[in-house]
Amino acid sequence: MANWEKTLSSGKIEDYQAYLANYPNGTFVAVAKRSLDALLNPPTTAAVPANSVSKQEVDKLIKQAEEKLRQEANSRSSLEKELEKAKIEAERLKNSQTNSASTKKLFVSPSF
């Protein structure tokens, strides 16, 4: 590999600076300058707000939300079961009252 190729592919600031110093009119001056400029002035990332949440916190919040949903689902399921039980009990009481021997409707035809 040629010396200028090593320099341009190294990705090091000092290598670009050395190339530009040694070959100010080289073929790859423009490429070297752009690369050096990019290394010296890396694109700024958006500032992270102080109150932003980390990934861990996001995961935690998701887990909490999931847990809450699960609890609500369980609670709803439990309520539905209770409701079903209440319906069955009400039906039983209704039938019991209807069929009960204690009602005044009890009337036995005698035979002599």
Added chain:
Amino acid sequence: MKKILALSLMLASMGALAQDDVKYSLGLKNWNHTMTGPERTSVTVNSPLVSGSIKYKDFSFTASSLLQTTYVSTDQTYVMAVRTDTDYAFGYTVFDKVTLILGSKTISGPNVKDMVGMFYGLSAAQPIHEQGFVFGTLAQSNNFSNLDGLSADGKFSLVDVGYGHVINKNTTVNIGYRQQIFTTAVNNKYTLGGITFGVGFNF
């Protein structure tokens, strides 16, 4: 024929008197009983019993019948008796449970004169738990005519007790014990006792 007519009239009246105050009850029973006569002779038979009652408020009317039953001697050599009972009774209920009864009983048989007697008694039913009840009927007659073919002062008594179970609002089943005692003017005593199984329908 008369009893069929009476039961038919009762059933026919159901539609006309379809009110909450009017109640109807039908009963079917099998009475497996042993008749013991004055010479200690005994014979066991099954007798079907049918009854129908209509009740309006505290007043009731009942028609019941012991369908034709033939008592054959144990050795199967002769027929001791053939009987069909037809009963009518009016009732008045007190305390919601006990019905005072006044009625008439006719015992018919082929080639014999009808035996007839007025009777009085009471009938009651008492719930003992949610779907169970006990019931009982007591009746007595002191002037049963023609029991021995001649006299008019025979006696008749009835005890019918048992346990009933409510199947649904219209249907009950029951098991019990029923005993009839006929005593003739010359103190010949016929005791008929045995187990009953039955079903009742209320409307």
